Amino acid sequence: MPNAHVLLTNGAVACNVFWQIPSAMTIGSGAEMVGTIVTNTELVSLGTGATLQGRALSRIAQVTLNASQITEPACTVPATLKSLACY
Secondary structure (H helix, E strand, C coil), X not given: CCCCECCCCCCCCHHHCEEEECCCEEECCCCEEXXXXXXXXXXXXXXXXXXXXXXXXXXXXXXXXXXXXXXXXXXXXXXXXXXXXXX
């Protein structure tokens, strides 16, 4: 859908949102998507001006961009996990 926006709520961040796609996925022109898109055999396509804050992974098919942009999400380690880290 053109110009659609995905809005994360309740503390969700792009790093921990995964979209499992059973068939091909097209992100419409001007749309804003967040999270990691995972597909096994189908195409992931971003339309003109679409943005993805996350990742797009396809095991067999391809990921296509048409004057669009994918940015890596800024992931932070929760403070509770930092205290468990080994140095």
